[in-house]
Amino acid sequence: MSTAEIESALVQHVACAEAAVVGIPDELTGQAIVCFCTLKTHTAQQAVDQTLLAALTSQVRSHIGPFATPKRIVVTPDLPKTRSGKIMRRILRKVAAGDVGEEDVINEDVLRLKLGDLTTLADPGVVAALVKRVATSQ
Incomplete structure (x- = not known):
């Protein structure tokens, strides 16, 4: 499984404009999934609540499977990118x-x-x- 598959599942959600997924060390599983999402403008005005985070988690679980459940989803206004637009x-x-x-x-x-x-x-x-x-x- 690649991070691109999880990113693809996240951006299919109506609220998610852009996503980046990374793995971090985890004592239990070896690697844990952390997702970073930027929201579409109409959604960005609303408060980010547990309902939205649960919906994004559910999106990943339904498109890929429970084994790909993110440990954490961070909603951020922007992602770190190079001048050419590549996510760092x-x-x-x-x-x-x-x-x-x-x-x-x-x-x-x-x-x-x-x-x-x-x-x-x-x-x-x-x-x-x-x-x-x-x-x-x-």
Whole structure:
């Protein structure tokens, strides 16, 4: 199973505009699935609640199967992308695994050490927003 299959299932949901899926280390299963979703504009105005997260989880379970149930779904305003539009999954993976905390975002040198080269990011501000969303979604 690839992350593309899970991403495809998520974007078929009426509220999901874009999705990225990464694996993080998990003590029980070895790897756990973490999904990042951006919402369509008409949905983004509404509060993200447990009903929406349950619907997105159900979408994955019904399209792929229970074995692909995400451990966590994070709704974020944007995903970290290069200037050419490619999603930088290594950043998502490190943020989801907890390698980067809110205190790290303040210091660019620490952030660069933990995340690697960020010069290709189209919008560097996305990282701080992403770290904050992950911290509040746990």
